[in-house]
Amino acid sequence: MDARTKMKPAFAQTRGGLFSKVAKADVGGGYLELGRQGVALMGWADPFYPEPAIPPHVRDALVRAIDSGFPAHYMPPVGDDALKEEIAKKLAAFNHLQVDPRRNIIIxxxxxxxxxxxxLPFVGPGDDVMIVDPSYPNNFQAVELLGGHAVHVPVYARDHFQPRIEEFERRVTPATKAIVLTNPNNPTTAVCRREFLQQLAGFAIRHDLICIVDQAFEDSVFDGVEFVTLASLPGMFERTVTVFSISKGMALSGLRVGYIVADDKVMDTMYGCAVAVIGATNTASQIAARAAFRDSSFVAKYVQVFDRRRKMAYEIFSDVPGVKMAMPESGFFCWVDVGALGTGGEIAARLMEQRIAAVNGGDAYGRQGRDYIRIILGSMGSDGQVRDALERMAAFFRQLAAQKGLQ
Ligand SMILES: Cc1ncc(COP(=O)(O)O)c(C=O)c1O
Incomplete structure (x- = not known):
């Protein structure tokens, strides 16, 4: 019997699994095997991987927690109150959101x-969900797994990947239920400007839409660009669920701690089904995360590293024929147009074959990603390792460009 025949079509049709012919960089142990073979691992958005990168005070909190034996027990399914209090302080200071930690946050x-x-609570069969294309693959996949219809809203290099409200207006229908936005965007690194977010707020209110905003990369925004939390704009808190992570800016991905923030009415139902959906988050990790929020000064140091690395990539790729890259606005990766040399998927496969680097083909991020690759610059311990990998990539691109007669 093939149990897939009993699955909902969206699940049964999922690609990239066990029997997939196309290696998906971010699933399974194949990626780690590439690392063992000397390939530069630049496909996981995991800062400093595989070097240990845990600030001493966070490590101490983690070790003390484990020594106490308490982490063998559950935390409350909606999260540790002490951690939520720390997060509420951060939300007030950084995101301009005043929330009650016992009502508006789930870890x-x-x-x-x-x-x-x-x-999950909002999307089912018959619902259209607007998603910027390119953006984080889970946005599309989660909507489709729930039976919803992902409506791709394109963003363009000529706009520096800033979304345009007209592109949303053009695609809205009576079936439109929600918008899923990754801000700052992964993979383009674009940070939505206040003016656009105000337009988006007006659009969401006018069409009575829910907004789900993933702010995993909010901590590393460069060049003084203002970062605005959509939920903080007038009339938006009641219709926005905001998703956060400690994996990126804090580089604590292995602790597996994220949090979601929403108003009482949304949280009422989410609290009600938290056990069924997420169980509970790791106890030791939550105790360590408290320490990370109490003193998060290390984040600024990481941002300096990411800043150096984006400039390094920009400089290395700037004079490579057939390769176009804009200076990243946020995060620790770059989004590179290699369309003159091949599709992003082809180029990523060739970089892997050549044992140079594991990067991501852009088509995973939506239809607009076809000509692109995403390169994680934040992985690996030293800038020198990243420079070396980028230079090897650039040399390979030069060879390809020469074969194609590009100058
Ligand atoms: C935009 C975005 N959201 C969420 C995540 C998931 O991060 P985590 O589950 O580690 O918090 C990632 C990871 O790459 C991401 O890029």
Missing amino acids: TPGSDAGLFFSI
Whole structure:
């Protein structure tokens, strides 16, 4: 018997699994095997991987927690109150959101689980959900797994990947239920400007839509660009679920802690089904996360590293024929147009074959990603390792460009 025949079509049709012919960089142990073979691992958005990167005070809190024996027990399914209090302070200071930590925050086992949990109550068969294309693959997949219809809203390099409200207006229908937005965006690194978010708020209110906003990369925004939390705009808190992570800016991905923030009415139902959906988040990790929020000064140091690395990539790729890259606005990766050399998927496969680097083909991020690759610059311990991998990539691109007669 093939149990897949009993599955909902969206699940049965999922690609990239066990029997997939196309290696998916971010699933399974194949990726780690590439690392053992000397391939530079630049496909996981995991800062400093595989070097240990845990600030001493967070490590101490983790070790003390484990020594106490208490982490063998559950925390409350909606999360540790002490951690939520720390997070509420951060939300007030950074996101301009005043929330009650006991009512408006749920701690999740990472923000991927948080994102799925945020979309789950709202999306089912017959619902259209607007998603910027390109953006984080889970946005599309989560909506489709729930039976909803992902409506791709394109963003363009000529706009520096800033979404345009006209592109949303053009696609809205009576079936439109929600917008899922990754801000700052992964993979484009674009940070939505206040003006656009105000337009989006007006659009969501006018069409009575729910907004789910993933802010996993909010901590690393460069060049003084203002970061605005959509939920903080007038009239938006009641219709927005915001998803956060400690994996990226804090580089604590292995702790598996994320959190979601929403108003009382949304949280009423989410609290009600938290056990069924997420169980509870790891106890030791939540205790360590308290320490990370109490003193998060290390984040600024990481941002300096990411800033150096984006400039390094920009400089290395700037004079490579057939390759176009804009200076990243946020995060620790770059989004590179290699369309003149091949599709992003082809180029990513060739970089892997050549044992140079594991990067991501852009088509995973939506239809607009076809010509692109995403390169994680934040992985690996030293800038020198990243430079070396980028230079090897650039040399390979030069060879390809020469074969195609590009100058
Ligand atoms: C935009 C975005 N959201 C969420 C996640 C998931 O992060 P985590 O589950 O580690 O919090 C990622 C990871 O790459 C991401 O890029």
